[in-house]
Amino acid sequence: MAAPKSLAVALLAIGQFASAWPHPPLRAQLVERQAVQEEYDYIIVGGGTSGLTVGDRLTEDGDYTVLVIEYGLYHNQTGMNQSRMFNITSEPNPELNNRRFSVGIGCAVGGSSIVNGQVMQRGTKPEYDAWKELGGPDSTWDWEGLLPYFRKGITLSPPNATIAEEYNVKYNMDYWGTETPIYAAYGNGSPAEVTKILYEAMASMPGMNIAEDSGSGENGLYWFPTSHIPETRQRSYARTGHWDNVPRDNYELVVGAKVNEILFDENLTATGVRFFSLNETDAEPVSVRARREVILAAGTIHTPQVLQLSGIGPSHVLDGAGIEVKVELPGVGANFQDHSYIPSIVYMWGRNPGGSPGGGMVGSPNLVAQVGLPVLSPDNYEAITTKYEEQDPTSHLPESYTEEQVEGYRQQQAVYARNLRAPDTTVNSMMMFGPGGSIQNLHPLSRGTITLDPENPQGEVIVDYRAATNEIDLEVMAENIRFVRRYMASETFEPYAPREILPGASVNTTEGLVEWVRGQIIPSVYHPVGSCAKMPREWGGCVDENLMVYGTRNLSIIDASIMPTIIGGVTQMTVYAVAEKAADIIKARTFD
Ligand SMILES: Cc1cc2nc3c(=O)[nH]c(=O)nc-3n(C[C@H](O)[C@H](O)[C@H](O)COP(=O)(O)OP(=O)(O)OC[C@H]3O[C@@H](n4cnc5c(N)ncnc54)[C@H](O)[C@@H]3O)c2cc1C
Ligand SMILES: *[C@@H]1O[C@H](CO)[C@@H](O)[C@H](O)[C@H]1NC(C)=O
Ligand SMILES: *[C@@H]1O[C@H](CO)[C@@H](O)[C@H](O)[C@H]1NC(C)=O
Ligand SMILES: *[C@@H]1O[C@H](CO)[C@@H](O)[C@H](O)[C@H]1NC(C)=O
Ligand SMILES: *[C@@H]1O[C@H](CO)[C@@H](O)[C@H](O)[C@H]1NC(C)=O
Ligand SMILES: *[C@@H]1O[C@H](CO)[C@@H](O)[C@H](O)[C@H]1NC(C)=O
Ligand SMILES: *[C@@H]1O[C@H](CO)[C@@H](O)[C@H](O)[C@H]1NC(C)=O
Ligand SMILES: *[C@@H]1O[C@H](CO)[C@@H](O)[C@H](O)[C@H]1NC(C)=O
Ligand SMILES: *[C@@H]1O[C@H](CO)[C@@H](O)[C@H](O)[C@H]1NC(C)=O
DSSP states (O other): OOOHHHHHHHHHHHHHHHHTSSSOOSOOHHHHHOOOOSEEEEEEEOOSHHHHHHHHHHHTTSSOOEEEEOSSOOOSSOSSOGGGBOOOBOOOBGGGTTBOOBOOOBOSTTGGGGTSOOBOOOOOHHHHHHHHHTTOTTOOOSHHHHHHHHHHHOEEEOOOHHHHHHHTOOOOGGGOBSSSSOEEEOOSSOOOTHHHHHHHHHHTSTTOOBOSSTTSSOOEEEEEOBSBOTTTOOBOOHHHHHTTTOOOTTEEEEOSEEEEEEEEOTTSBEEEEEEEESOTTOOOOEEEEEEEEEEEOSHHHHHHHHHHHTTEEOHHHHHHTTOOOSEEOTTTTOSBBOOEEEEEEOEEOSSOOOOOOOOOGGGSOEEEEEEOHHHHOTTTHHHHHHHHHTSOGGGTSOTTOOHHHHHHHHHHHHHHHHHHHOTTSOSEEEEOSSSSEEEEESSOOOOBEEEOOTTOTTSOOEEEOOTTSSTHHHHHHHHHHHHHHHHHTSGGGGGGOOEEOSSOTTOOSHHHHHHHHHTTOBSOSSOOBOTTOBSOGGGTOSBOTTOBBTTOBSEEEOSGGGOSSOOSSOSHHHHHHHHHHHHHHHHTOOOO
């Protein structure tokens, strides 16, 4: 343990830093008391979406004490704003004309859930079933195994019946819960009237499914809710649902504190963590002991950093940063994935369809089309999938990948090939607000890395999307554009004479489209996952089926980094469900 003196000094500083914030938090024991204890049952690293969910669950019976350590501060306001986010710029992406991108993730109490876009969606059944397949025969991480946790974790506030009838907003309460105050709500206003013709045109696309509920695990056309508190319209996020209003003596949170090392005993059992105050005048780190478990919830970008700084990770990265290797675990910071998108395929109406403007986002139900490859590209999906299946994965994976990691990717390749052909998984997601719109690739085949900066391991990590290192990712985007063109050419739109502005009629060959998308793709829709995957160790995984980090004891991961493959939908609801399941797993642990 660190000297008690430095502990007191550091916390005094943290207390001042945090209480300097204008709006006093509803509940902040540590800030009030300006002291952490030496020992807790559990220490959770990161007070974000998953961290606060699990903190709430582990303390609700009163049996255990929990300390959550959060880098960010309490914020009075919510919504996307750089003051509540990390400032990270990616490595250049050679296949995207060497462009660099800002890496958007939350840094505040509530984590990314305080800044996110509030869209509430789930992936499709086969996408969760893939997690089981990539986990092993006894895995419980499939759609059936997660559905109870989607129900437990999220309360649906159903749409207004009049609006639901008029706009065909389908929902089914069987997929939702009523207890936990994390809300998915439809708003009480009408959508824009133009959405009716968008709906009709999309519904007429050959093979388009109409889902029975936004959370039923189907793809296709549906109206989705947003994460807001129905009565007040205010953001519903991890802090409002799992921290504010749960006053418990056994649930503590320290803010403005960065964990930079996990402490181990000689047998690689995690015994605690070391953190330091963001207040740089105080350089002394603080050590706190965990009696039962250290739980990592620092998110996809920083959980690998905490592990690598602690000597758990690929030796080539650790050696480069001058860190002693405790466990050679190549998967830490590999297998990194995100959705990618093109913000705008631009069309103009020749004749404006008119109608009332509608509520939009939090104000009303919102329409989305989740489209699988066979519907997206009836002519080319088979050829694209076959080309992918026949690829040697080493042709596009990082050179540093070990044989185990290549084998893990090969397993993913088989699952992905099946899902690309499947009519019931999602590849493109189109939010429908007007003509044209944004397009996405929800299953990029390329894989990125997150590694320590050898020059400054304690500073920001190096985020390398390696976007479109597999050229099929560009081809899928080209197929997305062809889909938008067919959709915009549908009979429903004829009276409104839509005209394509971007990319424009002269971009009309596969080669032309591929070159165009190369200059347009943004490799993150703010949904980073996969950098500490739940897969067998012999397939390059980081955590086992019970979320324990390989090669260690009493150390687990509960955030978005454990998803072995990204789902075809925005990620927050899945993060809540994973965290709910993780909490049950942690509570049920038995030790030899
Ligand atoms: C701008 C944006 C828009 C998004 N839009 C949507 C959307 O509309 N719908 C949707 O479903 N999803 C959306 N997402 C994604 C979704 O919010 C995330 O997938 C989810 O919140 C991730 O949860 P997490 O627990 O893994 O990480 P986070 O919630 O990010 O929590 C990680 C926490 O760990 C803290 N931390 C990091 N390093 C350390 C350290 N060393 N020591 C202590 N603490 C540390 C961070 O400050 C952070 O609070 C969006 C995300 C962003 C950023
Ligand atoms: C940092 O700590 C010093 C010493 O405790 C204190 O004087 C100063 O106000 C703190 N700074 C912030 C931003 O809290
Ligand atoms: C903080 O939020 C409250 C409402 O919760 C508001 O009244 C107040 O003006 C806000 N303060 C700042 C500084 O934004
Ligand atoms: C971002 O946050 C800062 C600090 O809270 C605030 O001053 C600014 O107005 C915010 N910007 C936007 C666009 O909301
Ligand atoms: C990122 O930059 C903004 C200023 O634009 C700052 O307010 C914020 O604290 C920075 N985030 C971190 C994690 O340092
Ligand atoms: C539902 O929406 C209709 C039409 O906008 C409105 O007249 C009605 O008051 C709403 N019902 C409720 C219960 O809010
Ligand atoms: C580590 O394991 C060895 C062998 O089981 C045991 O003798 C020793 O006491 C353990 N050390 C600690 C700190 O628990
Ligand atoms: C590891 O966790 C188990 C179960 O909670 C606990 O009994 C044991 O003491 C822990 N080991 C250490 C070294 O803290
Ligand atoms: C395709 O684009 C080229 C210019 O790039 C143009 O000459 C040709 O007419 C276009 N073909 C079609 C069918 O639009």
